[in-house]
Amino acid sequence: MRQEQPGSETADPAGRVEIIEEPRRLEAISTAWDQLAEKDPRAHVFQGCPWLSTWLRHYPRARPFLLVFWRDDEMTAALPLCAYDLGRGWCRMRTLRFIADNNSDYCDALSDPDHPNDLGVLWEHLTRRKDWHLLDLRYLPEGSQVATLSHAAGQRFWSLRQRLDAAPYIDLRTDWRERVPRNHRTEVLRRWRRVQEQGQVTFEIARTPEEADMMLDQLARMHIARWQGRHETSVFHFADYRRWVHDVCHELLKRDQLYLCRLSLDGRPMSMALAFLQSRRLLRYTSTFDEAYSRFGPVHLLLMAVVEDLRANNIADVHEFGRGWEAYKARWTHQAHAIERILVARVSAVGLAAFWWAGHLKPFVWNHERLGTLLREGRRRATLLLKRRS
Numbered sequence: 001m002r003q004e005q006p007g008s009e010t011a012d013p014a015g016r017v018e019i020i021e022e023p024r025r026l027e028a029i030s031t032a033w034d035q036l037a038e039k040d041p042r043a044h045v046f047q048g049c050p051w052l053s054t055w056l057r058h059y060p061r062a063r064p065f066l067l068v069f070w071r072d073d074e075m076t077a078a079l080p081l082c083a084y085d086l087g088r089g090w091c092r093m094r095t096l097r098f099i100a101d102n103n104s105d106y107c108d109a110l111s112d113p114d115h116p117n118d119l120g121v122l123w124e125h126l127t128r129r130k131d132w133h134l135l136d137l138r139y140l141p142e143g144s145q146v147a148t149l150s151h152a153a154g155q156r157f158w159s160l161r162q163r164l165d166a167a168p169y170i171d172l173r174t175d176w177r178e179r180v181p182r183n184h185r186t187e188v189l190r191r192w193r194r195v196q197e198q199g200q201v202t203f204e205i206a207r208t209p210e211e212a213d214m215m216l217d218q219l220a221r222m223h224i225a226r227w228q229g230r231h232e233t234s235v236f237h238f239a240d241y242r243r244w245v246h247d248v249c250h251e252l253l254k255r256d257q258l259y260l261c262r263l264s265l266d267g268r269p270m271s272m273a274l275a276f277l278q279s280r281r282l283l284r285y286t287s288t289f290d291e292a293y294s295r296f297g298p299v300h301l302l303l304m305a306v307v308e309d310l311r312a313n314n315i316a317d318v319h320e321f322g323r324g325w326e327a328y329k330a331r332w333t334h335q336a337h338a339i340e341r342i343l344v345a346r347v348s349a350v351g352l353a354a355f356w357w358a359g360h361l362k363p364f365v366w367n368h369e370r371l372g373t374l375l376r377e378g379r380r381r382a383t384l385l386l387k388r389r390s
Contacts, residue, residue: 014071014118014121015069015070015071015072015076015118015121016069016070017067017068017069017070017121017122017125018067018068018069018070019065019066019067020064020065020066020067020068021063021064021065021066022064023053023056023057023060023064026049026052026053026056026064026066027049027053029068029075030049030053032073032074032075033048033049033075033078033110034048034049035074035075036075036076036077036078036110036112037049037110039112039113039114040110040111040112040113041113041279042108042141042143042144043108043110043278043279044105044106044108044276044278044281044283045252045257045276045278045283046100046104046105046106046107047080047106047107047108047110048278050248050251050252050255051100051104051248052080052099052100054244054247054248054251055099055100055103055244055248056099057247058240058243058244058247059240059244062082062099063082063083063084063085064080064081064082064083064099065081065082065083065096066078066079066080066081066099067079067081067122067125067126068122069118069119069121069122071115071118074112075112076111076112076114076115076118077109077110077111077112077115077118077119077121077122078109078110078122079109079119079122079123079126080098080099080109080110081096081097081098081099082096082097082098082099082100082101083095083096083132084096084097092350093133093134093350093353093354094131094132094133094134095132095133095134095135095136095354095358096126096132096134096135096136097135097136097137097138098137098138098139101138101139103241103244104139105139105167105283105285105322105323106139106140106141106167106323106339107137107138107139107140108140108141108144108146109122109144109145109146111145116145119145119149120149123146123149123150127156127157127344132346133345133346133348133350133351133354134343134344134345134346134351134354134355134358135150135342135343135344135345136341136343136358137150137341137342137343137344138164138341139164139165139323139339139341140339140340140341140342141167141337141338141339141340142337142338142339142340144340146342147161147340147342150342150344156347157344157345157346157347157351158343158344158345158346158347158351158352158355159342159343159344159345160342160343160355160359161340161341161342161343162340162341162343162359163338163339163340163341164323164339164340164341165323165324165325165338165339166323166324166325166336166337166338166339167320167321167322167323167324167336167337167338167339168320168321168325168329168330168332168333168334168335168336169318169319169320169321169333169335169336169337170307170318170319170321170332170333170335171317171318171335172307172310172311172316172317172318172319173317175311176304176307176332179333180331180332180333181331184331184332187297187300188297188300188301188304191296191297191300191301192301192304194296195265195270195293195296195301198265198266199265199266200265200266200267201263201264201265202263202264202267203261203262203263203264203302203305203309204261204262204264205259205260205261205262205309206253206258206260206261209250209253212249212250212253212258212260213246215260215262215272216242216245216246216249216260216274218262218269218272219236219260219272219274219286219288220234220236220242222269222272222288222289222290223235223236223286223288224236224237225290225291226288226289226291229291232373232377233377233380233381233384235380237380237384238380238383238384238387239387245274249274252276256277257276257277257278258276258277259273259274259275259276259277259282259306260272260273260274260275261273261275261302261305261306261309263298263301263302263305265293268290269290270289270290270293270296270298270301270302271287271288271289271290271293271298271299271301271302272287272288272289272302273285273286273287273302273303273306274286274287275306277315277316280315280316280317280318281316281317281318281319281320282306282310282315282316282318282319282320283320283322284306284319284320284321284322285322287299287302289302299328300328300331303328303332306319307319321333323339343355343358343359345359
């Protein structure tokens with residue numbers, strides 16, 4: 001079968017499929033991409049053009065492999081993938097993953113509700129190609145169309161569907177005081193009174209680029225200090241990550257999608273959170289706090305302030321915590337969405353090796369928290385050491 005070249009197009013009776021392998025092409029079609037994301041009710045910030053294009057710009061070694069379906073000049077479906085190669089020659093293994101998957105809470109395709117079958121055309125086009133061995137599609141929210149499409153492909157490939165995690169959320173359409181357990185509500189309100197007795201408590205949101213820069217710098221320093229206290233390396237130690245977060249936050253601020261907030265006592269930050277807004281949903285991306293205020297439960301106080309602000313100003317209907325069932329989240333809600341992983345491997349020796357490594361050996365490491373933490377910390381420290389030497 002003829003393999004398409006970068007940026008090539010393939011005709012379809014209803015439209016055309018385009019393969020994008022150049023980051024500049026994604027930026028060129030950003031308007032159409034944004035319009036599709038606005039139509040898709042399941043889209044998050046992580047599927048938006050600012051998130052994907054800025055990530056590709058700051059991680060140039062990544063090789064984009066995006067599939068887009070066009071009906072004339074209208075984009076109706078998109079699979080934002082990246083290609084990763086391991087090995088060379090006959091033992092080269094190519095894995096396709098979502099762009100920026102390790103830096104995103106959710107990953108998914110985009111689909112126009114008026115043309116639901118167009119995503120299936122993209123999927124069929126992808127599975128017909130011979131230039132990949134494994135699809136490793138992580139962090140899919142439950143109900144994703146990709147899961148249904150991958151099940152159909154299972155007749156021709158090895159496939160596996162795993163539940164990776166959960167994503168808790170709070171329904172903001174009712175008062176939080178009516179939903180959380182009584183003992184937790186009492187404790188949060190008591191600590192709020194205690195901290196107010198210490199001085200002036202302020203809750204602030206970044207409104208300008210200058211405020212965003214200052215608050216991002218504060219959040220990074222606080223995050224680094226918190227992780228150092230656990231003898232671990234914060235992701236904010238990495239300059240490329242901080243530059244990317246800086247740029248994507250500025251892009252989202254222009255679109256009124258940035259919600260960078262801070263809770264302070266007498267002007268000193270106690271707790272901070274970086275979150276994003278889209279379609280009346282707020283998604284908390286990362287948060288941290290100053291250990292000096294741990295006796296007040298600053299994460300819970302900040303969360304209360306955020307929920308009160310969202311309700312008072314009618315900003316969002318749902319507060320999403322993102323991936324992970326950390327203990328503090330369980331004190332606020334028992335509602336959660338499942339987060340899944342889809343593996344599809346080509347029937348070949350290389351595909352089988354990739355399938356077993358990704359589907360069985362990696363999960364073994366993930367399911368052993370200490371081992372996973374040890375490997376992650378070793379990788380981060382080695383990366384920092386190499387960067388310093390270079």
